[in-house]
Amino acid sequence: MSNPNILVIIPVYNKQATIERAINSVLEQTVSCDLLVINDGSTDYSASVIEKFNNPRLSYTSQLNHGVSFTRNRGIKTALKNGYEYIAFLDADDYWLDNHIEQIEQLIEKFPEASVFANNYHLKIGESRWNRTKFSNLKDQESQIVKPFFKANYLNSILSSSSYCMRLIGNDPIYYNEELTHTEDTDFLIKVGLTKTVAFNNKATVIIDKQADNRSDAVHILKRTVTNFDCYEEKYGAVEGLKKYLDINRFSIAVNYRMHGLIERAVFYQRKIDLDHLSCKQLQLLKMSRLQLKALHKTKKILEVIGLDLRTG
Incomplete structure (x- = not known):
């Protein structure tokens, strides 16, 4: 198949220490894709790091701080407006192995009936330590349609905000709940599970950096809005x-x-x-x-x- 027409979105809020790594991991994919970095009102040096990049596949825009759900939704609307077939997300803390989009492409080809495609991920908990991610009730280690969907999510979430790709063309996209400051990923996963067919690849191509500074769990609990x-x-x-x-x-x-x-x-x-x-x-x-x-x-x-x-x- 020809390369899928994918727009990758990286929302950024005060990620000067990790945003370069995230951007490079997208630009160095074995399958090329376009990248839109949205600076969500950062007050550190994130903008300076981003502006050093000079790549025709990278677009950059800034906005006042609206939160990650608003920013991701802006990315979805931008992709739709510009005719992209698919959208993928990567958090600025995290990064992809160079075959992430290649593996997504294989899922798209193998499971044309699906509209959401996800690879497995590792949790980085030390400089050279990763936790292998385990899931409940998966039949085998091969790529597959996840069914029944929710039974596979009891231990860990099949969908990480840095690991999935969503079809846009011929598919009613799902948006994030902008009223939530936390659990927005869980809420999104529920909507996917209720309305979409999900294809999953058990090979890990994403690193979720649990040690990165300024993750959302640093927000005081009384300031959090959850579903x-x-x-x-x-x-x-x-x-x-x-x-x-x-x-x-x-x-x-x-x-x-x-x-x-x-x-x-x-x-x-x-x-x-x-x-x-x-x-x-x-x-x-x-x-x-x-x-x-x-x-x-x-x-x-x-x-x-x-x-x-x-x-x-």
């Missing part, structure tokens, strides 16, 4: 695995609120969870005190640095 998932309740009966997937995410939000002493907010999410959907470890976490949770969170960070993964599921 409550209520708008998806009517879909429970018809969509296999959806209720459990939402309950696992409700659990994560509830534990985070409990760790910060925000019990009323935690209870708002806990009361809608079917406890049969949680593991024994997860049930124990919901009973822990704030101090116990904070101590465990610190331990988890230490274990990640030395390459051990303390799962809550």
Whole structure:
């Protein structure tokens, strides 16, 4: 097949330390694609780093700070306006191996019935340490249509914001919820799972840098806006695995609120969870005190640095 007509979007907010790496990883792909970098009101030297690039496939624009969802949606609208067939995203913290788009292209060719295509990813937790990403209920290691979709997302998300490509031509694109400051990726994944066919390649071509500065978890919890998932309740009966997937995410939000002493907010999410959907470890976490949770969170960070993964599921 001829090379897919793909526009890659990198949203940037105060990423002077990592944006060069991200841009280079796109421009050095074995399959060429166009790149639009959108500076979302950075106050550091990100703009200076970006402006050093001189490549005909790279476009650059700046805007006042509107948040990542607004920025990604602007990218989708730009791609549609300029006739691109596909759009892909890369967070400025993260980077691609040079065969990422090549592998996406193979998915597009192999699964023409799909409209969202994703490669696996590794989580970078140290200078030379990566966590292998595992998924629930995948039948095998071969590229495949993910079905039922939500049952594959219990451990980790099939879609990372840096790992997927979405068809635009002949497909109703999905937009991000601009009201959310956090969990916007989870909300996006739910919309994909409810309306799209997803093709997945288990070969990792993306590195998610968990050590990068200024990730969204640095935002104070009282300043975060997260989804409550209520708008998806009517879909429970018809969509296999959806209720459990939402309950696992409700659990994560509830534990985070409990760790910060925000019990009323935690209870708002806990009361809608079917406890049969949680593991024994997860049930124990919901009973822990704030101090116990904070101590465990610190331990988890230490274990990640030395390459051990303390799962809550």
